[in-house]
Amino acid sequence: MTTKYNMVKRAVKSKIIDGTYTPNQKISSESELMKEFGVSRHTVRLAIGDLVLEGWLYREQGSGTFCADRSKMTNNQGVSSQKSIAIVTTYLSDYIFPSIIRGAESRLSDEGYQVSIFSTNNNHENERNILEKILSQQFDGVIVEPTKSAYSNPNITYYLNLEHLSIPYIMINAYYDELEPISIVMDDEKGGFLQAEHLIKLGHKEIVGCFKTDDTQGIKRMKGFLKAHRQNNVPINPSYIITYNTEEKDTKPVEELEKILIENNKSITGLVCYNDELAMKFMDLLRMKNIKVPDDISIVGHDDSLLADISEVKLTSVMHPKSEMGVFAADTIIGLVKSRNSNVDTFNANSKIYEPELMVRSSTKKVNHL
Template structure:
């Protein structure tokens, strides 16, 4: 639980970053804040002191506290050596490899990392951005939150831009904010993966996609394109869509399909990522079916555990560590005021044992 002074500090900082409190505007008095937050004068002064040290606030002797011209103040400070990484997850799945790749490059160049986790929640993203903006950052590597939607935190990204804090985006980008990005060619990857199944005799292929992220939208587009290129089997096209916080709904929909008669259920399932593919394989086993004898499964990301499953999972590669390294290199170029270009990675199919030919 946050300390009381941290709650006051966050509340004031958020209003400064939003523009509710403008440059040179006087903040509420210590007495008002003591009343509003039910805290002591010492607690209020500690919060204001932190904001003053971070150049967001200045004091006038006998006149109170005021909002500093913080964007200008920070712009002319010595170049900071701290880089923030804002990700939907930081400790699981493919994200440690991305972060490790970035850290290798940044640490070699004398930078340290600060990590923040949004859990793909815009409210948490706002909190994380606010906290990061309160630090003396040299730049940001950002994985967008619910990237299929316009960011509700556009005001903070615009403030970061005004502060001249360099940013690069990984895995996706926001439609309503321009920036250098490093992404996989998700549409082409899923077009290839779906065609791979079709060439092996599969018609009834279920595609399962997290559509709150642009990666999922593009992957579904690739799946649909493959079917559109084979109009004779188009009626068998069965996409399942879910939001990031509704994965259990998607798993229930898969379970319902698995419960159908053999002639009605799918012969293959292509999953948004390996994490979902692994859970799908568990569902298949739970109902007494086998992979790939009864149902073939393909994932995406080449997650480390995928090659240790039984059967080993057929999947598409994700750049992971290279993406982290390249994101760090691009950010360093931006810090040096060099021109940068976005990067698109191709994915390769890794054939393992979770797909079989059917007649």
């Protein structure tokens, strides 16, 4: 159970971290804090006293209590001799993320960095809590996979606070466009284009595309899917586009595909999937309905994950750099940290876009026109 003292301390600290209180700004008076939290003056003084001792606040006799400029504390005093990097991903335990993390963690460990790994579960509130923790503990640098990157992000102020504290961060797989960060991503539009074009070149015209639309990867892959149809003069059937968000990923795509299969009987010959994980779910549904891959329907995934090669029918999929992306991210953040610590801007950090390639396996074949 949180004590009243900790409640006040945490609330004031959060206002510093999220930028509500800016450096050298006077914070609320003791009386105002007493009223806001319904606590005694003694409780307020204990909480504020702790934050002063920890360097979050400072007092001026006769004037009040003010927010400290923590960028000076970070750069000049240093909080810990332990070199540390935070890696924030949307998910930890499944799919391609372990490979990305392993690549980054191995490289960072070689350079003597302690790595802390966090997962947002693609939830903005979780992201906020993690960013608060990162800002409180003063990490040397941060590698971030954005949460729901297609949406306006409510946590932008936390990233601006990282910048104020001169804590370098880079983004992988996607990025928040308004921040214009250094980013390491795939050309997802081209990936979606390659998926659809592959099926079109095999003679498929009735193609269902399924995309996750609360992240920019899904939006761009859908754009590539549509572009491939237009450039090859293949009509797009609007009812063949399935979209879903994070909360719907375990149910909606399969339900929507099942409806399309029922309504269109055997006219569908191709499936383009947001990723391999979704492709596996679709293959399970097709197996239940006795629809054979690739004889009846060809299917293309994205990311060329382990799932693509261990499935009963080997999956045609767009390759993702995975471990290579992790290593490149690690090298970039190490360079940025060293450049900051030396106070010399000698490291030329640039964003990187990986070109996708299609790995063709046995889940696709030429369509049999009767």
